[in-house]
Each structure stands twice: as C-alpha cells, then as structure tokens.
Amino acid sequence: xxxxxxxxxxHVTLRMxxxxxxxxxxxxxxxxxxxTPSEAVDAALERSGSQARELSDRVDxxxxxxxxxxxxxxxxxxxxxxxxxxxxxxxxxxxxxxxxALQAD
Numbered sequence: 001x002x003x004x005x006x007x008x009x010x011h012v013t014l015r016m017x018x019x020x021x022x023x024x025x026x027x028x029x030x031x032x033x034x035x036t037p038s039e040a041v042d043a044a045l046e047r048s049g050s051q052a053r054e055l056s057d058r059v060d061x062x063x064x065x066x067x068x069x070x071x072x073x074x075x076x077x078x079x080x081x082x083x084x085x086x087x088x089x090x091x092x093x094x095x096x097x098x099x100x101a102l103q104a105d
Contacts, residue, residue, distance in 0.1 A: 014041075 004010055014020075016037075027043050028035035035043075 014037075016024075024037055024040040024044070027047075028037070028040040031039055031043055
C-alpha cells in the first residue's frame with residue numbers, strides 16, 4: 001500500500017535542520033504547551049497564507065492610491081495647461097493692444 005508521491009502523498013518526510021527546528025519550535029510555543037511539529041507546520045502555513053492575503057490587500061490599496069494620485073496629477077496638468085493657454089491668449093491680446101496703441105501714436 002503506497003501513500004502516493006508528489007502532491008498525491010499523504011505523508012512527507014521533512015529534514016529538521018537546526019534552523020527549521022528552531023523556527024518550528026517558536027511557532028509551536030505560540031500555540032500551546034504540547035504542540036507537535038505537525039501543528040507548527042500547519043500554523044506556519046496558515047500564517048503565511050494570512051500574511052500573503054494581507055500583503056495582497058496592501059498592494060491593492062497602494063495601487064488604488066497610485067491610480068488616484070495619477071488621476072489627480074493628470075487633472076492638475078490639464079488645469080495648468082488650460083491656465084497657460086488662457087495666459088498665452090491674454091498676452092497675445094495685450095501685445096495686440098500695445099501694438100495698436102503704438103501704431104496710433
């Protein structure tokens with residue numbers, strides 16, 4: 001009777017390096033006194049999923065902020081361009097009036 005291979009496996013052997021052991025021990029200590037390595041692995045997977053969702057939500061919020069800022073910048077640029085156009089028209093009008101006044105003298 002086989003327990004499967006790859007993602008079909010129902011059991012996995014995990015080498016416990018000292019780093020991995022200490023990380024899982026810290027996670028197990030945050031669960032309950034008699035937490036097993038399997039419970040620590042489950043908790044780590046849940047936490048990583050939760051953190052990934054939180055980071056994804058933050059990225060979405062930042063993207064929304066950037067889009068809103070870009071929209072405001074475009075609106076500001078459009079407003080400034082319109083004001084520059086109005087000022088240019090005013091300057092042309094003043095130049096015509098000055099030119100007409102100088103020619104009248």
